[in-house]
Amino acid sequence: MPAAAPSPPRRPRATPLPAGVRRGALLQALAGLLWLPQAALLALAVARLAEGGGLAEMLWPAGLVALLGLARAGLEARGGRIAFAAARALLGTLRAEALTALATRSPLDATRPASGAAASVLAEQAEAVLPYLLRFRAARLRATLLPPLILLAILPFSWLAALALLLAAPMIPLFMALIGLRAKAASEARLLELGGMNGFLLDRLRGLASIRALGAVEATATRLRAQAESLRERSMAVLRIAFLSSAVMELFSALGVALVAVYVGFHLLGQLEAGSWGAPLSLGGGLFILLLAPAFFEPLREMCAAWHDRAAGEAALGALRALAAPDALALPGALEAAPAPRPAPPPALLAEGLRFRHPGAARDTLAEISLSLAPGEHVALLGPSGTGKSTLLALLAGLAEPGAGRIRIGGVPLDAANAAALRRRIAWVGQRPHLFAGSRHANVALGRAGLGRPETARALRLAGLGAEGGVGEGGAGLSGGEALRLAMARALADPAATLVLADEPTAHLDAATAAALTETLLALCQGRTLLLATHDPVLAARMDRVITL
Structure with a gap:
């Protein structure tokens, strides 16, 4: 239906x-x-x-x-x-x-x-x-x-x-x-x-x-x-x-x-x-x-x-x-206060019968999508543009409620009551991250509790970046690859974020930069569950499994 x-x-x-x-x-x-x-x-x-x-x-x-x-x-x-x-x-x-x-x-x-x-x-x-x-x-x-x-x-x-x-x-x-x-x-x-x-x-x-x-x-x-x-x-x-x-x-x-x-x-x-x-x-x-x-x-x-x-x-x-339109597409659990997550093992991910239609669209973007990831598994989503890879990742990140179906992360249902707490355990790596004027440490920490200088320095080191140096507004002063690595360090600096969702992390990069970024991503995702959407067959080949939409 x-x-x-x-x-x-x-x-x-x-x-x-x-x-x-x-x-x-x-x-x-x-x-x-x-x-x-x-x-x-x-x-x-x-x-x-x-x-x-x-x-x-x-x-x-x-x-x-x-x-x-x-x-x-x-x-x-x-x-x-x-x-x-x-x-x-x-x-x-x-x-x-x-x-x-x-x-x-x-x-x-x-x-x-x-x-x-x-x-x-x-x-x-x-x-x-x-x-x-x-x-x-x-x-x-x-x-x-x-x-x-x-x-x-x-x-x-x-x-x-x-x-x-x-x-x-x-x-x-x-x-x-x-x-x-x-x-x-x-x-x-x-x-x-x-x-x-x-x-x-x-x-x-x-x-x-x-x-x-x-x-x-x-x-x-x-x-x-x-x-x-x-x-x-x-x-x-x-x-x-x-x-x-x-x-x-x-x-x-x-x-x-x-x-x-x-x-x-x-x-x-x-x-x-x-x-x-x-x-x-x-x-x-x-x-x-x-x-x-x-x-x-x-x-x-x-x-x-x-x-x-x-x-x-x-x-x-x-x-x-x-x-303040009441009929806007809402972010599940946006007003719920979520406690700081405790370190936990990487979760399993289960999605069954997902359907989703954008407001005003004539047809479903996703129809009867099901997938499962084992704890700590790295999986790639492949498929041509328009098949709903980014939309599926957004649903799994709790950014919208599906029209039908259910999602469970670590055995916990992703619904309005649990969405805020589960999002604290999810790291999101997008294609166009925004970087703010300031230090690299500040761009990684973003004022989050529990992320001091030791945690941000470790994330920057794993990302292959130096801890010192400033960043201009919008990433001025960094190359495209450095900006993406800094964004990955930001997303994965919190050790409690054990589920990683990445949307086209190597898109629009040359082969050498994409290869370096792949190594950074894999280093940062050790001991975490990873699901990424990509068109890059080289990146997909480094995953444990590939799912084609």
Whole structure:
């Protein structure tokens, strides 16, 4: 029975507004409501002043306005701090989930994002989540609460003024929603372009020596300039939409306030008597309406000013969720804590009925593969390209779970519960090991517990390398054969790693270098179980047995 094909990726779910952000926005909305009694006190004071009141009648309204202003500022500051702490905590959680998902994805997952694109999402694009939560989502909550309450405060004075505000208000979010559709698409395209350019730049930096050797510096620079120009154009498109949204917002809010001001002015002059529930508006009532009209549009203006933050934030949230895709091919036991392995004899290896299909593939890469190795046996896997040798080694190393079948190492089943511990007993020798800038000892030890200078010196000696000397980034300063021998010393320095899996260790080497590397491998694998995939018949002939796929 063929292995089940992976389910299609799930659609990203909507992120609920964090409780802290909601609580902070509510405090800020309460601060906005304090403008109602402030406006009432100001209107009352002006009305009494117009009626001939003296300075004494102005003192207590002025004192109350000042106290309310202090309370309003305190609520604004407190709400902002609460919302920021909650938004920062959510962003940290999203980043942690994305990093955990990246760390637990199998190397066999063909959908793994490029390292440059992943770094761009986590370090740069993710910061767009904060303005989205703090400005747009909080402003949208305030825009939902404040305008209706302000309308209710205006309605007892003038139903016509309330109606004018009610008719003008929906035009702002309506046009902003139409503009927002384009803004979101533009932001997503910009983030995609940014991730692609970062990935391209990181890839070219890694291969800078090859680019120089091949004389492709100018071609690479030309392509990088083209990508930078494309990113500039997409960034300008986002800015154009942001300016358009600001113009729409200011236009409709200004028209709404002007309409109310014209009505109140003509009504107080006696030119327009309708709209005030029979009795004419007083000076205090008209001034109260005029003071509340801009406050009615203020939450809507804040929301629309942050509309482009919404587009960038939703695009960033989508990118973070894509990194944390739940349907990605997982590394078995990636989150399990494995104790340090104890020295043990070389294990037997048994695989029965293995099947595996890469996500999205139409057919199995491996079908009904079975093999067994005795403790300490050295075996070669031969076969043409595409027969699944590398995939089989990856399954035996516990880098992915097979679709069917079972694997046992030293009698212990290789499953999610045991994978982390068993991987500590496996040495992996790949075709393209990465070497870091530093000493040879540091490149062999990699900070692993129990690998001090005596252990790394022994591994380097068996690999035919001197213990002294430095290594440049990517193995600079070493020949190809020396770099591979150093990688073998790194893989086999731990005496507890008694099962060795090697993938094409002599590929792309001349005959003399391949022969020297073969001797190094055999010396390092004494007393260990070895399974290697190769096209090299000379290397295969040095093994105890050959299995052909």
